Amino acid sequence: xxxxxxxxxxxxxxxxxxxxSRVLNHPEKVKEATREKVLKIIKxxxxxxxxxxxxxxxxxxxxxxxxxxxxxxxxxxxMIQGIDDAAKKFGYTIxxxxxxxxxxxxxxWGEVIASSVDGILFMNDEMTKDIYRQIEYxxxxxxxxxxxxxKDTIGSVCVDYxxxxxxxxxxxxxxxxxxxxxxxxxxxxxxxxMKQRGYSRAMREAGLEPKIIHSSGDISVNEVFxxxxxxxxxxxxxxxxxxxxxxxxxxxxxKKGIKVPDQLQVIGFQNTRYALLSNPKLTCAxxxxxxxxxxxxxxxxxxxxxxxxxxxxxxxxxxxxxIAWRESTK
Amino acid sequence: xxxxxxxxxxxxxxxxxxxxSRVLNHPEKVKEATREKVLKIIKxxxxxxxxxxxxxxxxxxxxxxxxxxxxxxxxxxxMIQGIDDAAKKFGYTIxxxxxxxxxxxxxxWGEVIASSVDGILFMNDEMTKDIYRQIEYxxxxxxxxxxxxxKDTIGSVCVDYxxxxxxxxxxxxxxxxxxxxxxxxxxxxxxxxMKQRGYSRAMREAGLEPKIIHSSGDISVNEVFxxxxxxxxxxxxxxxxxxxxxxxxxxxxxKKGIKVPDQLQVIGFQNTRYALLSNPKLTCAxxxxxxxxxxxxxxxxxxxxxxxxxxxxxxxxxxxxxIAWRESTK
DNA sequence: CTGAAAGCGCTTACAG
DNA sequence: CTGAAAGCGCTTACAG
Numbered sequence: 001x002x003x004x005x006x007x008x009x010x011x012x013x014x015x016x017x018x019x020x021s022r023v024l025n026h027p028e029k030v031k032e033a034t035r036e037k038v039l040k041i042i043k044x045x046x047x048x049x050x051x052x053x054x055x056x057x058x059x060x061x062x063x064x065x066x067x068x069x070x071x072x073x074x075x076x077x078x079m080i081q082g083i084d085d086a087a088k089k090f091g092y093t094i095x096x097x098x099x100x101x102x103x104x105x106x107x108x109w110g111e112v113i114a115s116s117v118d119g120i121l122f123m124n125d126e127m128t129k130d131i132y133r134q135i136e137y138x139x140x141x142x143x144x145x146x147x148x149x150x151k152d153t154i155g156s157v158c159v160d161y162x163x164x165x166x167x168x169x170x171x172x173x174x175x176x177x178x179x180x181x182x183x184x185x186x187x188x189x190x191x192x193x194m195k196q197r198g199y200s201r202a203m204r205e206a207g208l209e210p211k212i213i214h215s216s217g218d219i220s221v222n223e224v225f226x227x228x229x230x231x232x233x234x235x236x237x238x239x240x241x242x243x244x245x246x247x248x249x250x251x252x253x254x255k256k257g258i259k260v261p262d263q264l265q266v267i268g269f270q271n272t273r274y275a276l277l278s279n280p281k282l283t284c285a286x287x288x289x290x291x292x293x294x295x296x297x298x299x300x301x302x303x304x305x306x307x308x309x310x311x312x313x314x315x316x317x318x319x320x321x322x323i324a325w326r327e328s329t330k
Numbered sequence: 331x332x333x334x335x336x337x338x339x340x341x342x343x344x345x346x347x348x349x350x351s352r353v354l355n356h357p358e359k360v361k362e363a364t365r366e367k368v369l370k371i372i373k374x375x376x377x378x379x380x381x382x383x384x385x386x387x388x389x390x391x392x393x394x395x396x397x398x399x400x401x402x403x404x405x406x407x408x409m410i411q412g413i414d415d416a417a418k419k420f421g422y423t424i425x426x427x428x429x430x431x432x433x434x435x436x437x438x439w440g441e442v443i444a445s446s447v448d449g450i451l452f453m454n455d456e457m458t459k460d461i462y463r464q465i466e467y468x469x470x471x472x473x474x475x476x477x478x479x480x481k482d483t484i485g486s487v488c489v490d491y492x493x494x495x496x497x498x499x500x501x502x503x504x505x506x507x508x509x510x511x512x513x514x515x516x517x518x519x520x521x522x523x524m525k526q527r528g529y530s531r532a533m534r535e536a537g538l539e540p541k542i543i544h545s546s547g548d549i550s551v552n553e554v555f556x557x558x559x560x561x562x563x564x565x566x567x568x569x570x571x572x573x574x575x576x577x578x579x580x581x582x583x584x585k586k587g588i589k590v591p592d593q594l595q596v597i598g599f600q601n602t603r604y605a606l607l608s609n610p611k612l613t614c615a616x617x618x619x620x621x622x623x624x625x626x627x628x629x630x631x632x633x634x635x636x637x638x639x640x641x642x643x644x645x646x647x648x649x650x651x652x653i654a655w656r657e658s659t660k
Numbered sequence: 661c662t663g664a665a666a667g668c669g670c671t672t673a674c675a676g
Numbered sequence: 677c678t679g680a681a682a683g684c685g686c687t688t689a690c691a692g
Contacts, residue, residue: 057686
């Protein structure tokens with residue numbers, strides 16, 4: 001009851017294995033009658049070509065690596081759905097690499113390459129020169145997801161977070177708010193820096209002084225911190241890089257009797273499911289996470305299909321975002 | 331600047347490729363001096379064995395398939411971390427399969443097998459006889475994660491949700507509550523059924539009538555539904571299968587002016603990050619999601635290592651859980 | 661449109 | 677402890 005081999009199929013169909021292989025890979029090159037016959041046997045026997053043999057012989061594995069950082073949570077799940085949908089559509093399989101320790105990055109990259117994937121989807125919020133160098137030497141195309149490429153030899157699919165933060169800030173200024181703070185994280189991430197730049201630009205343009213606060217990633221640490229912060233003064237608006245931090249801030253405020261959104265308006269940046277489960281519901285930038293994954297994978301497919309393209313194209317695809325106005329703003 | 335092959339390494343080291351291969355796979359069979367020399371060259375050249383060739387020749391791919399259902403979110407991310415950590419430890423790579431359409435399950439399983447993985451981690455909350463039959467015919471070991479195996483030929487790593495629900499319900503009864511409702515989902519999942527059984531048993535033992543309510547998976551539908559439900563009567567305690575639904579219920583209650591936990595206590599079942607971001611913070615069963623992934627992968631490793639074991643062992647590993655008492659209960 | 665044959669890059673008995 | 681050789685299961689020019 002072992003797995004059928006291509007030989008078995010060829011034997012049963014009375015053709016050579018070359019023909020069976022062609023039926024699978026270049027069906028148009030096979031006479032219809034032969035093709036039908038072979039396909040029937042393939043189905044009957046439940047034949048599935050061995051992926052390793054296929055990969056070895058064709059030097060294509062129809063597998064792509066998805067490299068994501070450890071910290072990634074809810075939103076990454078959705079992104080992977082997007083990637084997987086596109087992958088399915090084009091017949092690719094996903095190999096997952098979790099980039100745990102930044103110091104091990106080089107090793108990880110080695111593994112990725114050794115796994116002989118046809119392409120790599122790379123998500124990393126802390127790009128170093130080393131990484132760029134590694135990518136240069138990578139024999140397969142690489143596309144960044146939710147990460148903006150700094151090199152114009154590498155394509156990326158992202159959202160213009162700077163523009164997004166700018167627009168939100170400007171909108172809040174236009175609505176008459178002046179005391180708008182930006183709450184980032186202690187650790188500096190590229191994407192959060194983009195948001196911060198957009199915020200600062202909008203503030204300066206309006207003649208207002210940017211006010212940037214760095215919070216911790218830990219919920220209980222933040223609670224203490226926000227408590228103190230709100231004791232000192234309550235801003236009109238807080239623009240927060242991460243939904244979970246925004247909600248945490250809101251909860252602290254509400255417990256202190258500060259009215260959201262009347263006294264304090266809070267805006268998040270991810271539109272995770274948290275945003276809908278908070279009370280009041282969090283206004284936030286609606287980042288098309290699923291689409292990013294989907295587009296990135298589709299784009300990668302193009303690069304993998306076309307050797308040429310890889311060296312000419314390196315698109316920076318910026319996806320449209322929305323803003324979901326909910327109860328935490330007025 | 332192409333990837334180095336085993337031939338290149340052998341040439342540079344002045345040994346045969348068999349020796350290089352042995353250095354990698356059975357280092358103890360190679361004289362130390364030779365081994366050192368070869369390892370140095372491997373490092374210098376940045377040689378990485380081609381995974382496909384290796385898999386084909388050895389019939390082992392050091393890759394495992396992780397099959398998860400589409401709906402999985404936050405908690406699955408953590409489980410995959412657990413899987414990945416164990417996988418790294420044992421030198422395995424993860425291939426991700428998302429089980430989108432239950433009807434396509436058979437096809438998916440075909441793909442999984444064709445991908446020639448060494449083992450399969452399977453998560454599915456709706457097992458059918460067909461699936462069990464497919465698994466019987468699978469040439470590599472399969473382990474269920476967060477899914478209880480109904481067959482004693484298939485191992486699984488899970489939590490005893492029935493026991494967990496029983497204990498929580500009993501505790502709430504002991505604390506003097508009588509009107510305890512169980513809120514499940516319209517769609518029936520095996521794990522939720524386990525919870526329901528545990529709840530019902532505890533209620534009956536105390537001479538109380540179980541009260542089971544089925545909510546939708548959609549937040550806004552639920553809000554309308556809960557509003558009506560709470561208009562009719564406010565139970566002492568609501569035991570809710572999913573954190574997000576529990577929080578949604580809490581938010582509706584709070585908005586109606588019902589005091590949580592004074593008038594209504596709410597308990598969730600997953601301990602996702604939502605639970606810490608709700609206001610009041612949600613009491614819930616603390617399911618060791620990371621550990622489940624980690625244990626399942628470790629266990630799978632044993633089965634993959636030992637042909638024998640696979641046919642003798644089919645452990646049902648039930649992990650210990652905790653209950654995180656927070657603000658939504660008194 | 662089809663087949664015979666080489667080759668993909670490894671691993672692993674087998675001999676020595 | 678090491679090497680020569682067969683073989684893993686496919687794909688793909690090449691020839692016909």
